[in-house]
Amino acid sequence: MPGIDKLPIEETLEDSPQTRSLLGVFEEDTAATSSYFSQLFRAMQRIYDAQNELSAATHLTSRLLKDYEKQRFPLGGDDEVMSSTLQQFAKVIDELSSCHAVLSTQLADAMMFPITQFQERDLREIVILKEVFQIASDDHDTAINRYSRLSKRKENEKVKNEVMEDVYTSRKKQHETIMHYFASLNMLQYKKKMALLEPLLGYMQAQVQKYKRENIFGLTCLLKH
């Protein structure tokens, strides 16, 4: 639906069927956004977990190579060439494992953090506001019902005033919550773009920095040979 990117907060008091229908479109879009982000979040979580595991496994390999000398093999323990070669391998693999570890940390900060925030804060907020709005609407309906039944019978002034007061406060509450809900839905249209681009930029930035670190570290030594 091109051209529509804002729910009209100024029309929340009137609460027309048109506004409600537009709200439906925004809610549908939010559901689609939520579903899309869930998939993207899971994919990024897999990248992050794999990167962590790669870092840990590389570190373990380097440690095993460093421990070769301490293995006390009954034979070949005097093989200096083998020992020093393995120490050099261990050193380069350790540097690679450091590169992986830094990349993991950067992915946590620059990729996982923003997308998790969007999932757990922004999308969660919409769900809660929808519930709050629903409760306020139900309360308002109850008050209206009580009011309409009241008008058919003869009641004393005190009860009448009470019911009128109830309609007024519940209407006010419902109006407040729908404004808040609309504002958050509008805001989400902007936030979702940022929430998509920010972790991707973080991912890219982390890859570029890893590449630069590898440039400084061991791999360049190997490339020179």
Place this chain on the structure above:
Amino acid sequence: MPGIDKLPIEETLEDSPQTRSLLGVFEEDTAATSSYFSQLFRAMQRIYDAQNELSAATHLTSRLLKDYEKQRFPLGGDDEVMSSTLQQFAKVIDELSSCHAVLSTQLADAMMFPITQFQERDLREIVILKEVFQIASDDHDTAINRYSRLSKRKENEKVKNEVMEDVYTSRKKQHETIMHYFASLNMLQYKKKMALLEPLLGYMQAQVQKYKRENIFGLTCLLKH
């Protein structure tokens, strides 16, 4: 034990306690080698699995970004800038995922293949030869026992000849198997060095080539900006 790196095959016929004691040292070394390689194999398998998972997760992320346009979000479907930005991200991430996938294949061929071969062929061979040698030794002991019991009694020539024949063939078999076993244990001392260095070289080579590919691919575009 410096200086010893060979079991004397020429002394297998004599089968002296000294030779047996030396065999014990080689068997101990083989057990230590086997245990060390099991750990290294598991660590390398973890690297390989993590690399595969990283490749798959990166590919999935790229695919999700490519699918953004097809999501049919009720709102913001006309955002050309967003779509084209995501397509560019998807392209670079896809290139990175290809780099990861090629690295996976290279790790399979150059790291996992040689270490798996050593585990499943060379070390396994020693275990089997030890069993075969044990069976031949037991058969030989049985034949000797039968022969020693035989000499105390009076038996007919046919049985005597049979038992003598049995001692001869089992002794021959035992000598053959111990020679084969010694030769394999000697060979293992050389193979284990290759088996340690080959997968490490494979790992390094794969990393260097990944680095070079990244140089050609997307990351350099990003670095230029």
